[in-house]
Amino acid sequence: MALPSNEEMIEMLGLRRERRWSIYDHPNLIRLASVTVFMLLWEYFGRKTDPILFTYPSAVAEAFVKLVASGELIQQLAVSLSALAVGFLVSLVLGVALGLALGMSRVTEAFFDPLINALYATPQVALTPLLMMWLGLGFSVKVSVVFLFAFFPILINTASGARNVSAAMVEVARAYLAPPRQILFKVICPAALPFIMAGVRIAVGRALVGMIVAELFTAITGLGAMLSLYGNIFETAKMFVVIVVLAFLGIVLIRATQWLERRLATWKETERAVG
Amino acid sequence: MALNLLEQQALVELDLPQTRPFRLGEHLSAVRLSSVVFLLGLWEIFGRHVNPLFLSYPSAIGRAFLQVVVTQEFQRSALSSLQVFAIGLIAALALGIAVGLLMGRYRLAEYLLDPYVYALDATPRVALIPILLLWFGLGATSKIVIVFLSGLFPVLMNTFSGVRTVSAQLVEVGRAYGAGERKLFTKVILPAALPFIMAGIRLAVGRALIGIITAEMFTAVTGMGALLVRYSSALATDKFFVPVILLALLGVALSSIVEKLQKKLAPWKETERAL
Numbered sequence: 001m002a003l004p005s006n007e008e009m010i011e012m013l014g015l016r017r018e019r020r021w022s023i024y025d026h027p028n029l030i031r032l033a034s035v036t037v038f039m040l041l042w043e044y045f046g047r048k049t050d051p052i053l054f055t056y057p058s059a060v061a062e063a064f065v066k067l068v069a070s071g072e073l074i075q076q077l078a079v080s081l082s083a084l085a086v087g088f089l090v091s092l093v094l095g096v097a098l099g100l101a102l103g104m105s106r107v108t109e110a111f112f113d114p115l116i117n118a119l120y121a122t123p124q125v126a127l128t129p130l131l132m133m134w135l136g137l138g139f140s141v142k143v144s145v146v147f148l149f150a151f152f153p154i155l156i157n158t159a160s161g162a163r164n165v166s167a168a169m170v171e172v173a174r175a176y177l178a179p180p181r182q183i184l185f186k187v188i189c190p191a192a193l194p195f196i197m198a199g200v201r202i203a204v205g206r207a208l209v210g211m212i213v214a215e216l217f218t219a220i221t222g223l224g225a226m227l228s229l230y231g232n233i234f235e236t237a238k239m240f241v242v243i244v245v246l247a248f249l250g251i252v253l254i255r256a257t258q259w260l261e262r263r264l265a266t267w268k269e270t271e272r273a274v275g
Numbered sequence: 276m277a278l279n280l281l282e283q284q285a286l287v288e289l290d291l292p293q294t295r296p297f298r299l300g301e302h303l304s305a306v307r308l309s310s311v312v313f314l315l316g317l318w319e320i321f322g323r324h325v326n327p328l329f330l331s332y333p334s335a336i337g338r339a340f341l342q343v344v345v346t347q348e349f350q351r352s353a354l355s356s357l358q359v360f361a362i363g364l365i366a367a368l369a370l371g372i373a374v375g376l377l378m379g380r381y382r383l384a385e386y387l388l389d390p391y392v393y394a395l396d397a398t399p400r401v402a403l404i405p406i407l408l409l410w411f412g413l414g415a416t417s418k419i420v421i422v423f424l425s426g427l428f429p430v431l432m433n434t435f436s437g438v439r440t441v442s443a444q445l446v447e448v449g450r451a452y453g454a455g456e457r458k459l460f461t462k463v464i465l466p467a468a469l470p471f472i473m474a475g476i477r478l479a480v481g482r483a484l485i486g487i488i489t490a491e492m493f494t495a496v497t498g499m500g501a502l503l504v505r506y507s508s509a510l511a512t513d514k515f516f517v518p519v520i521l522l523a524l525l526g527v528a529l530s531s532i533v534e535k536l537q538k539k540l541a542p543w544k545e546t547e548r549a550l
Binding site for chain 2: 023031038110114123128129133217227230234243250251
């Protein structure tokens with residue numbers, strides 16, 4: 001007689017029981033309830049307050065539709081994003097190039113170390129007034145503030161990534177007579193990529209902060225300027241629209257880098273397991 | 276290392292160089308020192324040729340430093356900044372750790388709160404500055420709130436993930452020995468999560484510093500940030516660098532204090548990971 005399989009055994013013994021319905025199996029239900037209650041309370045109490053100081057969800061939604069319809073939001077978003085993109089790309093290119101140079105030569109690193117540490121330790125916001133004095137209030141000051149915020153995480157991470165490339169790998173490449181160019185692009189770059197991506201992830205968030213700070217202070221164009229201007233004329237609902245858009249932008253940018261990190265640096269985990 | 280007679284003779288015959296050749300890679304601190312001297316010298320020479328309205332040079336900054344530090348205005352600003360910073364940060368740590376513990380331990384709390392926590396964490400805190408100023412005015416309250424919000428989320432998120440990674444075995448052993456919920460929190464969960472919490476505190480200190488500088492620069496009434504704006508709009512570049520340098524030193528000092536505390540309070544982090 002064949003032995004009953006595990007499944008049959010469970011059936012015979014009557015072990016299978018319906019699991020009791022538990023709220024904990026439906027976390028999104030709890031989340032939904034929480035957000036709904038919050039929004040309703042906000043709507044109810046928000047309507048009773050002074051609209052100059054406070055607002056409520058439906059007013060924010062209305063302001064959002066208005067700002068989109070007038071094209072203002074899209075236009076300022078485009079201005080902000082272009083400053084963000086240019087500043088970030090410059091810091092990515094320079095950060096990776098200099099980081100590789102620093103990581104591969106201990107002497108170069110020791111030479112630039114004090115400068116980099118000093119600049120990195122300085123809260124970059126504190127330098128914005130100086131940059132505004134040098135570069136005026138236009139596009140270039142935004143790009144340079146974004147650059148200043150995003151550059152150092154990329155530089156420092158790339159340098160430590162290049163420094164931590166296992167010597168064995170470089171030596172094998174050398175033993176196979178790989179020229180320095182190939183060692184750089186085929187060995188060191190891929191091995192440092194997970195570090196670089198970690199730097200990029202930090203840099204993206206900081207670049208966004210840099211963009212907002214620059215626009216808040218110059219207050220001429222961009223989302224930060226909208227915040228600043230609507231704050232001055234007490235348009236609270238419109239301020240909330242900008243805040244929500246910025247929060248959304250933050251989430252999208254972080255998600256995008258996480259996705260890129262997973263795609264580009266898939267060997268990170270295996271590498272760690274082997275090493 | 277003692278060599279026998281034959282080996283010594285062989286060494287003499289081979290005439291190997293007795294001293295190792297000079298290599299720059301072995302004198303990294305000398306390289307660092309010369310880099311500092313070189314860059315400061317370059318700045319001094321270059322800076323003297325530039326219009327002093329745009330760029331200052333080290334010796335002028337040194338002179339301005341001695342002038343500025345003794346003034347009452349400066350001391351009052353520094354003191355008010357530090358006060359606001361301390362109050363906001365302590366509040367952020369207290370609430371961040373408490374909520375983080377709750378969310379990590381109780382799933383209901385997690386699901387109820389995590390929509391807000393993630394949304395607010397993704398929102399760049401600087402974007403909230405204009406609206407917080409609208410609500411709380413230009414005084415100390417709004418700055419405290421900004422420091423609080425800047426510091427809150429790193430601590431909260433780190434505490435939360437620290438509690439989540441506490442091994443279930445530790446908790447179960449604790450429970451098996453009859454520990455109540457309170458004992459579990461104080462004797463098992465909190466110590467196990469402490470390394471994470473300390474890492475969160477280190478992040479929070481840096482973020483809070485950026486928060487207070489931005490807030491003070493934006494209100495431009497009191498504090499170090501206000502001094503930055505005042506000096507830069509007066510084109511007093513040499514004085515401008517004084518708060519910048521002090522803020523950088525403050526940042527470095529605070530993060531090294533937290534690092535020391537981390538080693539002292541949570542020395543088991545490394546062994547834990549090794550296991």
